[in-house]
Amino acid sequence: MPRAKYDHIYKDLKEKIETEVYAYQEMLPSENVLVTEYGCSRNTVRRAIAELTADGYVQPMHGKGVRNIFRPVEQTAFIVGGIESFKESAIRNKKTPYTKVLQFTEITVDEKIERRTGFKKGTELYYIQRLRSLDGKPLILDHNYFLKELTYGLTPEIAERSVYDYLEGVKGITITTSKRTLTVERVTQVDEKYLDLRDYNCMAVITSQTFDDNGIQFEYTQSRHRPDYFRFQDVATRRKGPGEKHAVFS
Amino acid sequence: MPRAKYDHIYKDLKEKIETEVYAYQEMLPSENVLVTEYGCSRNTVRRAIAELTADGYVQPMHGKGVRNIFRPVEQTAFIVGGIESFKESAIRNKKTPYTKVLQFTEITVDEKIERRTGFKKGTELYYIQRLRSLDGKPLILDHNYFLKELTYGLTPEIAERSVYDYLEGVKGITITTSKRTLTVERVTQVDEKYLDLRDYNCMAVITSQTFDDNGIQFEYTQSRHRPDYFRFQDVATRRKGPGEKHAVFS
DNA sequence: GCCGATTTGTCCGTATGTATC
DNA sequence: CGATACATACGGACAAATCGG
Numbered sequence: 001m002p003r004a005k006y007d008h009i010y011k012d013l014k015e016k017i018e019t020e021v022y023a024y025q026e027m028l029p030s031e032n033v034l035v036t037e038y039g040c041s042r043n044t045v046r047r048a049i050a051e052l053t054a055d056g057y058v059q060p061m062h063g064k065g066v067r068n069i070f071r072p073v074e075q076t077a078f079i080v081g082g083i084e085s086f087k088e089s090a091i092r093n094k095k096t097p098y099t100k101v102l103q104f105t106e107i108t109v110d111e112k113i114e115r116r117t118g119f120k121k122g123t124e125l126y127y128i129q130r131l132r133s134l135d136g137k138p139l140i141l142d143h144n145y146f147l148k149e150l151t152y153g154l155t156p157e158i159a160e161r162s163v164y165d166y167l168e169g170v171k172g173i174t175i176t177t178s179k180r181t182l183t184v185e186r187v188t189q190v191d192e193k194y195l196d197l198r199d200y201n202c203m204a205v206i207t208s209q210t211f212d213d214n215g216i217q218f219e220y221t222q223s224r225h226r227p228d229y230f231r232f233q234d235v236a237t238r239r240k241g242p243g244e245k246h247a248v249f250s
Numbered sequence: 251m252p253r254a255k256y257d258h259i260y261k262d263l264k265e266k267i268e269t270e271v272y273a274y275q276e277m278l279p280s281e282n283v284l285v286t287e288y289g290c291s292r293n294t295v296r297r298a299i300a301e302l303t304a305d306g307y308v309q310p311m312h313g314k315g316v317r318n319i320f321r322p323v324e325q326t327a328f329i330v331g332g333i334e335s336f337k338e339s340a341i342r343n344k345k346t347p348y349t350k351v352l353q354f355t356e357i358t359v360d361e362k363i364e365r366r367t368g369f370k371k372g373t374e375l376y377y378i379q380r381l382r383s384l385d386g387k388p389l390i391l392d393h394n395y396f397l398k399e400l401t402y403g404l405t406p407e408i409a410e411r412s413v414y415d416y417l418e419g420v421k422g423i424t425i426t427t428s429k430r431t432l433t434v435e436r437v438t439q440v441d442e443k444y445l446d447l448r449d450y451n452c453m454a455v456i457t458s459q460t461f462d463d464n465g466i467q468f469e470y471t472q473s474r475h476r477p478d479y480f481r482f483q484d485v486a487t488r489r490k491g492p493g494e495k496h497a498v499f500s
Numbered sequence: 501g502c503c504g505a506t507t508t509g510t511c512c513g514t515a516t517g518t519a520t521c
Numbered sequence: 522c523g524a525t526a527c528a529t530a531c532g533g534a535c536a537a538a539t540c541g542g
Binding site for chain 2: 025054056059061067069071118176177178179180181182183184185199200201202203204211213214215227228230231232233234235236237
């Protein structure tokens with residue numbers, strides 16, 4: 001499958017930025033130069049730059065050029081950042097992942113679960129509880145709720161390997177949008193039982209609702225992270241237009 | 251100042267979605283219909299839809315249409331979400347903000363501060379420590395470092411009102427990009443002194459590096475939030491292209 | 501300060517590809 | 522198979538910001 005042209009340019013520029021072919025604070029070649037370099041239209045170059053901007057890699061400046069503002073991050077903790085699976089995050093963080101299934105049951109949604117998960121009352125779900133370890137160290141406790149109608153055939157064995165490989169590969173589900181909320185919550189007895197929390201009495205909790213390409217929510221997940229191995233990254237770009245908001249907390 | 255055309259369409263569609271002119275899970279009018287409605291080109295409509303997609307409001311489906319997946323959020327805690335100032339967040343959360351300046355000093359960057367903040371050694375900064383309250387309840391402890399060269403003239407009085415109003419209004423600085431990292435850290439003595447933490451021994455911490463429109467970092471801030479009043483929201487969209495990553499932790 | 505060259509920002513019309521129905 | 526809808530790409534036009542002479 002041939003990638004889209006803008007995606008090729010995006011990845012190429014991204015690598016050049018990461019490997020400092022363009023130095024920090026340096027200008028990238030102008031759009032017109034890139035057009036001739038890549039042999040494409042200006043719109044295509046602009047689309048690639050737009051993606052780099054969203055990644056926080058570059059900053060276009062009207063009338064001046066596009067500046068590289070990428071800074072490599074030191075990798076101390078387990079970085080959660082963008083969109084990727086547990087296994088992929090582990091690889092990027094250069095650690096060995098391991099998953100242990102603690103529970104695997106089927107449940108029917110009641111009012112209480114409906115409010116929390118967004119699934120309607122009466123819906124049938126798989127409920128899975130999993131312990132995630134990196135380099136043998138248990139760090140994350142996951143509570144997954146999968147819509148049975150779309151994910152029928154799930155087993156504990158699949159849950160131990162990769163649910164998403166199964167859903168995408170076998171079931172043909174395409175994951176598109178994920179709404180996430182990050183909070184800090186008190187530890188539970190289950191947290192304490194499986195994770196080495198020392199004297200921490202809080203957990204970093206990511207709850208996410210995930211949709212397929214039909215706009216159907218097929219998953220609700222609560223990921224409870226050990227706080228000292230947790231890091232979430234984000235790039236916020238200011239919206240243009242007059243009468244706009246400004247930045248974060250100042 | 252006349253808005254850009256795509257921005258007008260974006261805001262118009264956004265409002266229609268929020269007021270449920272288009273119901274949840276309903277399809278928006280097709281791009282071609284919108285083209286005739288707004289009297290513009292298809293590219294312009296597509297740009298507006300792209301922004302709504304990034305906001306997690308809609309989900310375009312190849313060959314089918316664009317589905318509304320917007321759900322209003324219940325406002326329990328203090329939601330941090332997108333890009334906005336403390337004051338604006340307070341207003342959106344329907345609370346009364348108050349800021350107390352605890353410290354206001356000038357410092358010079360040493361190696362230790364350089365590593366943490368990204369400012370070069372020898373640079374002169376303003377260091378401000380502020381306590382943020384909502385409805386009289388102290389919730390956030392801010393540590394700000396501002397590049398003196400760009401923010402010269404800051405005073406404790408300004409810090410008590412709004413630093414950003416001063417920087418944007420008086421100094422003519424334009425805020426563009428903000429890189430944020432969210433972690434969970436242990437409480438400090440200062441946290442305990444000013445915030446009512448009960449028995450929590452952790453804080454939700456947002457550290458951010460903010461850049462102006464010249465790509466110059468002029469701010470480093472650490473915002474320490476009381477955990478039980480903290481909530482961070484995010485929408486992750488899956489990248490297209492073959493051989494791609496999938497979603498969050500499953 | 502003015503003017504022209506450069507560069508990014510916005511918008512248009514069109515063509516073609518691909519997925520859905 | 523054809524009609525519809527979104528996805529990608531092209532080329533051109535003009536506006537707005539910047540910079541140098």
